[in-house]
Every structure is written in C-alpha cells, then in structure tokens.
Amino acid sequence: xxxxxxxxxxxxxxxxxxxxxxxxxxxxxxxxxxxxxxxxxxxxxxxxxxxxxxxxxxxxxxxxxxxxxxxxxxxxxxxxxxxxxxxxxxxxxxxxxxxxxxxxxxxxxxxxxxxxxxxxxxxxxxxxxxxxxxxxxxxxxxxxxxxxxxxxx
DNA sequence: GCCAACGTTGGC
DNA sequence: GCCAACGTTGGC
Numbered sequence: 001x002x003x004x005x006x007x008x009x010x011x012x013x014x015x016x017x018x019x020x021x022x023x024x025x026x027x028x029x030x031x032x033x034x035x036x037x038x039x040x041x042x043x044x045x046x047x048x049x050x051x052x053x054x055x056x057x058x059x060x061x062x063x064x065x066x067x068x069x070x071x072x073x074x075x076x077x078x079x080x081x082x083x084x085x086x087x088x089x090x091x092x093x094x095x096x097x098x099x100x101x102x103x104x105x106x107x108x109x110x111x112x113x114x115x116x117x118x119x120x121x122x123x124x125x126x127x128x129x130x131x132x133x134x135x136x137x138x139x140x141x142x143x144x145x146x147x148x149x150x151x152x153x
Numbered sequence: 154g155c156c157a158a159c160g161t162t163g164g165c
Numbered sequence: 166g167c168c169a170a171c172g173t174t175g176g177c
Binding site: 162 | 171172173174
Binding site: 007009032033055056057060114134135136 | 173174175176177
C-alpha cells in the first residue's frame with residue numbers, strides 16, 4: 001500500500017465538504033499539473049491512503065485521512081465549458097486530465113500544522129517540505145506516515 | 154497582499 | 166530547443 005498527501009484550499013474544498021457528503025466519497029477533480037496527475041494516474045492504487053492537507057489558509061497543515069476508492073479515470077470537468085477547470089486541450093478522445101475517487105476516513109481533532117511538521121527531524125526528507133515544492137499531490141513514505149500519525153492528539 | 158519558486162506558453 | 170514572459174501556488 002502507498003501513502004500520499006493531497007492538498008486543497010479549504011475555501012474551495014475542505015475536508016468538511018467531503019465529510020458532509022452522504023457517501024463521504026468524491027472525485028479529486030481539478031488537478032492541472034502533470035506531475036500531480038501522473039501520481040494519480042500511474043501510482044495511486046485502490047485502498048492507498050492519503051492525508052488531506054489544507055493549503056493557503058490560516059493554519060496550513062494535515063487535517064485528516066482519506067482512502068482511494070477508485071483508481072484513475074478521466075477528469076471530465078476538463079471538458080465542461082462551464083467548469084473553472086475547463087481545458088480546451090482536453091478532448092473526449094484524449095481526456096488529458098485524470099482523477100481518482102476518495103473516501104473520508106478520519107478528521108483529526110487538531111490540525112497537524114505545517115509549522116509543526118517543519119520542526120520534525122524525522123520528516124526532513126519529506127517531499128512536502130522540500131524547498132520550493134508546490135505539488136498538490138506528493139508521495140509519503142510509510143515511516144513518514146506512521147510518524148505523522150503519532151503527532152495526532 | 155506580497156513575492157519567491159516553479160510551471161507553461163509560444164515566438165524565434 | 167531555447168528562453169522570456171506570463172500565470173499559478175501557497176506560505177507568510
């Protein structure tokens with residue numbers, strides 16, 4: 001099983017949006033970065049788990065856990081003229097953008113903040129913390145995953 | 154709101 | 166294929 005970290009801006013789509021759905025399941029739509037797409041398309045497998053990360057907000061950090069419940073399939077918002085994620089270069093024959101489906105597993109009582117993560121020597125090689133990293137989807141090692149879970153309270 | 158870092162676009 | 170211009174991300 002692989003582990004991941006997936007960013008979203010809570011003003012656009014936060015963990016509560018996912019939690020409130022009856023199925024607690026949704027598509028991770030709108031990724032428009034090739035490296036992030038490739039992680040979803042090529043490496044994310046059924047039952048992988050992912051941290052839900054809130055970015056560009058008051059306390060950036062990890063707020064909970066999701067499970068991958070459907071592997072890569074075309075992101076049709078790229079074909080939707082009315083979508084903010086519309087991409088004229090995507091076509092039904094060649095959809096270009098992909099997404100996975102995720103299911104809510106857990107919301108942490110407290111956000112595990114980016115500023116806390118940065119202080120942990122155990123995480124000094126974590127992709128999220130690499131200088132200049134802006135990728136919205138990054139891999140998490142099993143050790144990093146377990147360590148971060150130990151920070152929960 | 155600022156701005157550094159990075160990605161993408163498109164002329165040449 | 167180079168690279169300048171531009172757009173986006175996201176912490177602060």
